[in-house]
Amino acid sequence: MVKEIERAGLPVVHMCTIVPISLTVGANRIVPTVAIPHPLGNPELSPEDEKALRRRLVSKALHALSTEVDGQTVFED
Amino acid sequence: MSKFRVVHYINQYFGQIGGEEKAHVPPSCKEGPVGPGMAFKAVLGEEAEIVATVICGDSWFAENMEEAKATVVKMIAQHKPDLVITGPAFNAGRYGTACGAVAEAVYKELNVPVISGMYPENPGVDMYRRYALIVETGDNAAAMRKAVPAMGKLALKVLRGESLGTPQEEGYISRGIRKNYFAEERGSKRAVDMLVAKLKGEEFHTEYPMPQFDRVEPNPAVADITKARIALVTSGGIVPKGNPDHIESSSASKYGKYDIEGIDDLTAETHQTAHGGYDPVYANQDADRVLPVDVLREMEKEGKIGSLHRYYYATVGNGTAVASAKRYAEEIAAELKQDGVDAVILTST
Known part of the structure; x- marks a missing residue:
């Protein structure tokens, strides 16, 4: 799906936990996430900390969308 | 002769x-065959036996890949195998990736042959086909009855040291290895024969299939994210409570488009997941854990993004055919462009 959205001309960032699969399917901007059943959260944290974590990840995704890339790029910390 | x-x-x-509620269990090892191993036992007969079975949760493996590979290979090595079987994983993405990663590690570190079984669209095939003989299977566990005899037969052939035919003859997915051989006809004759067959509409097999490089160049970055309209798309199955469009929990035949105007936070009362391929507990408690509407709404109010698009799109990426996913995304992207969306965040579980 990521690839087709990119092909249509929209910049897209893939937020996912299994980065090797994202690389295989051909995503260009990739932000690694927390875990498969809760990519953008962590139920072990307090609600405030969990939201702060989610906000950091989404900020990273927005940063990825604002960054020119030359081929597949994984945005680590 | 010993087995x-x-x-x-x-x-x-x-x-x-x-x-799925146990997908987080770390690797463990049992003596003898377990589950599908019992079916393999029948096929392997007197010549070979499953001496041990290593079991690992799919999510644990995917989330701790390096540690998982190391631990699993160590467990496998302790039983001194002549051959390792992984799966079959059919079209299960995490399982196929794990089966492939184990195959790679076993092949590289123990120098032991590996037989696996997967549906050709399983991402594990593209990632790890070089390291295992991956028998082509159907896309779900109903294909077990066909997969086990095919995998078992190939395993015995490898154990006996018999030479293997081409991937087509043996029923496994090409590893990309070229073998030299003396053909009866010279190349020009074979090429013309193939062309004639093609012109007649007859079946023919190319000797060198073109590799498929389907890569899309990245689009230019968003110039000013604080002015951009951002849309959310997910394969994690987040839907309004009650799943109004009845999106299937696996092999989804559709996607949904949902209005989030005026919604600042997804809650257990308003949203849930329809996905059947991961433990739904956490997403059902708080769907923002998969689709971050709450923080994007905050960022919209703070002027960190221009706006959050009024609709989000969701499907269930669980054994879903690549062709379906491609079509959904084409339709979604066309609508998003028409609606003036500048960039997309796509989340996957």
Whole structure:
């Protein structure tokens, strides 16, 4: 799906936990996430900390969308 | 003659530990065959036996890949196998990736041959086909009855040291290895024969299939994210409570488009997941854990993004055919462009 959205001309960032699969399917901007059943959260944290974590990840995704890339790029910390 | 020793790698589901709620169990090892191993036992007969079965939760493996590979290979090595079988994983993405990663590690570190079984669209095929003989299977566990005899037969052939035919003859997915051989006809004759067959509409097999490089160049970055309209798309199955469009929990035949105008936070009362391929507990408690509406709404109010698009799109990426996913995304992207969306965040579980 990521690839087709990119092909249509929209910049897209893939937020996912299994980065090797994202690389295989051909995503260009990739932000690694927390875990498969809760990519953008962590139920072990307090609600405030969990939201702060989610906000950091989404900020990273927005940063990825604002960054020119030359081929597949994984945005680590 | 003593029997050949085989070690079998399977996930928590086939290992009879549990479903998605047990996908986080770390690797463990049992003596003898478990689950599909019993069916292999019948096919391997007197010549080979499954001496041990290594079982690992799919999510645990995917989330701790390096540690998982190391631990699983160590467990496998302790049983001194002549051959390792992984799966079959059919079209299960995490399981196929794990089966492939185990195959790679076994092949590289133990120098032991590996037989696996997967549906050709399983992402594990593209990632790890070089390291295992991956028998082509159907896309779900109903294909077990066909997969096991095919995999078992190939395993015995490898154990006996018999030479293998081409991938087509043996029923496995090409590893990309070229073997030299003396053909009866010279190349020009074979090429013309192939052309004639093609012109007649007859079946023919190319000797060198073109590799498929389907890569899309990245689009230019968003110039000013604080002015951009951002849309959310997910394959994690987040839907309004009650799943109004009845999106299937696996092999989804559709996607949904949902209005989030005026919604600042997804809650257990308003949203849930329809996805059947991961433990739904956390997403059902708070769907923002998969689709971050709450923080994007905040960022919209703070002027960090221009706006959050009024609609989000969702499907269930669980054994869903690549062709379906491609079509959904084409339709979604066309609508998003028409609606003036500048960039997309796509989340996957």
